[in-house]
Amino acid sequence: MKYRSYSLLVAALGTATLASSALAADGKISSNQFNPAISLILDARYTDLDQTELELPGFQLGGEAGLPEKGFSTGHNELTISANIDDRFYGSLNTAIIYSNGETEIELEEAYIETLGLGSGLTIKGGQFFSGFGYLNGIHDHAHDFADTPLVYDALFGGHLKDTGVQLRWLAPTDFYLLLGAEVTSGSEYPSGENADNNKGRTLFAKTGGDFGVSSSWQLGASYYQSKFDVREAGGGHHHGGEEAPEADNELLNGEVDVSGIDFVYKWAPNGNGKQRNFKLQAEYLIRNEKADAEFTEDSNSAEAAYDGEQSGYYVQAIYQFMPSWRVGARYDAIEADNKISSFVDNGVDQDEFLEESGLGAEGKPNRSSVMVDYAPSHFSRLRLQYSKLENGHGEKDDQIMLQYTMSLGSHGAHSY
C-alpha cells in the first residue's frame, strides 16, 4: 500500500534524513579514522635468464638500471602512505622495500606535498618526486604493464627520473586538455650528478589530450630536462641482482646533460566501458645529449678524454584486455648511442680499453622484444608471465622468462591516466 502514501512519506522524509544525518554525526569517531590511506604492494618473481648483469655498450648505467635476480626474488615491495593534510595540501610518501644480495634496503621513491585546489589551474608540488617528464616516468613500477622498465628508461634515467625540488603545473582553462609544467630540482640524481649548488636540474613538460568519440582517448606529451654536474660516478647506483662493481674509478667531470622526449598514449574501450575489453597503445622516444670530461682510473693507470655523447631510444607497446581479468601485451624497445671521444690522454690505459671499461664505447643497437600475458582476478591482484629476448649490442642474446605477481593491500589510490 506504499503507493498511496507518497506525499506523506515525502513529507516524513525530511525529518527522517535529518534524523539519519544526526545519527551519522553521532557515530563513533576514533582517532583511527584520521589515519592516512595506506597501500602496500607485494611484488615477487621467478626469473630465468642467462646474463646476470645488464650491459648496454655506449651507456654508463646509473640509478636502478639492471636485470632482475636470477631465480626467485622479491621486487619493489612498495609502501605508500598518503592523505589530504588539510584543506590546502595533499601529501604522499612512497618507499620501496628491496631485498637483494642478502641486504634489505628501504628506498625513498617519493615524498612530496602538493597544493589542493590552489585555483587558476595552478598546482605546486614540493619534495622528492618522479618528474613530470614523459608518460611512464610518473608511473610506479607496480602499475607498469611489463615486469621490467623499457631499456630507454633504464639507460637514460636509471629507471625513473626522480629528484628533489619543486614542480609548478598549470592547467589551461580550455575545453581541451593542456597542461604545462616546470621543475627546478637538485640535479644531483642520475643522469645528472653531484653539483655544488644542488639546484641544477630543470624540467619542462607539456601534455595535451582528449577523446575520439566515446570509445577512445589519447594523450600526447613533450618534455625537456637539463642539468649540470661536477661529478657523476658511473655505476654508482644499486643494481638489483647485479655483481659488485670492479675496483675502478669511472667518472664524468664538469658535465652537462639534457634529455628531450615525446610520448603518446591511445586507449580504446568499446563505448568507453573498459571492464570487458580494452586496448592501450603507448610509445615514447627520448634523446639524451651529454658532454663531460671523462676519467677512468684502475690502480695506477688512468685515461682522460673529452666526451660528447648522443643517445636515443624508444619503445612501443600494446596491451589488449580481451576478457575481464585477462590481458596480453607486446613491446619492442631499442636504444642507440653515438659517443664522440676527443683529446684522449693515455696514462697507461689505451683508447680501446678506455672505451670498453668506461662504458662509453658504443657498439651495435641494443634492443629487446617482449610479450606478456597477465591475469588479474580483481582490481587488487595480478599474476604475470613475460618472455623477452634481449640483444645487448655485443651480439649476445638473452632469453628471459619472468613469472611475477603484484598484489595490492589496503586502500589503493586511483591510478592516473
Add this chain to the structure above:
Amino acid sequence: MNRLPRKMSQLLLVLAFFVVALPASAKLNAFACEPEWAELVREIGGDKYRVFSATNAFQNPHFIEARPSLIAKVRRADLLVCSGAELEIGWLPLLLRQSANPNIQTDKPGYFMAAMQVSRLEIPQHLDRSHGDIHADGNPHVHLDPLRLISIAKKLSQRMAAIDPDNSAYYSLRFKLFRRQLNKQLNQLAPLIAQLEGQKVVVYHKSWSYLLDWLDMTAVADLEPVPGVAPSSSYLVKLLKQIRQQKPAFIMVAAYQDQKAAKWLAKKSGLPLVVLPYTIGGNDSSNNLVELFADTLEQMVQQGLN
C-alpha cells in the same frame, strides 16, 4: 596621430564591456559523474547551468579513468555532482587533485555527493576484500529509490542556492516542480508498483538494491559471486540450482552490464530477462528521471511478470 589613442580607448571600452558582461550572462558549469546526476542538475538548475556528464548509460562508473578530457572539464566546474560513497574512487580523487579547482574540493559547496545526502543500504559490518569490491560507506547506487531521489534533489537545490544565492528562489521552485512531477508519475504507476511488491528476482551487481528496497522486492541471487567479480561458469551452474529452489520471477540487468551470462541463465532457467535502462539514456524511452521510473516499472511488469 590623434586618432590612434581614441580608437584604442574605444577598443578598450568594448573589451571592458565583454569582461564585465560575460560573467554576468555566463552559465555555471556543472560536472556530473553519472547521467542521473547530470539530469538532476538540469531539472533543478534549469538554464542557469551548463551540464557535462562524465559517463553515459552504457559505461560502468566503477571503471572510468581520469582521462585528459575529464580533467579539463573539472578544471572549470562550479559544481561537481557525483554518487560518492566510493563509487568513483578509482578516478574522482585524481580529477579533484589534478584540476587545481578550488570550487569543487571536498570541503567546498561545489562538492556534492548524492549518496552521502541520504541513508545508505548495505554498509558492511567489516571491511575485507575477500568480500569483493565493497564500499565502506555502503551501496552508492541510490538514484532508483524515488524517495531518496527527492531528498537528494532538495539538498541539491539548497546547494545550488548556496553557490548562487541570487537565484535561490528559482532553484527552490524548480525542485518543487520536479517533486510534483515525479509524485504524479508515481501515482500513475501505482498499479504496477502493487504488482511488483513482494516479488523475488535475480540481479546483476548491487545496482538494484535501492529500487528493490523501495518496491519491497527481494534479490534471491546475484550474477556476481562477490561485488565487482564476473560470474564463472561453475558459479552460474550453482546459481541455476539455487534459482530452481527459490523460484524468482525474472532476471534484471542494466543496459551497461555484460549480458552474456544473464542470457545463458535466462535460457537455462526459463526466466524472463529484463534489460533495464538503469539511468538516463539507457534506452530510447528514458530521457529524463520521470521517464526513467515509468520505463523501468513498465518493463519489469510487462517483460518480467507476464
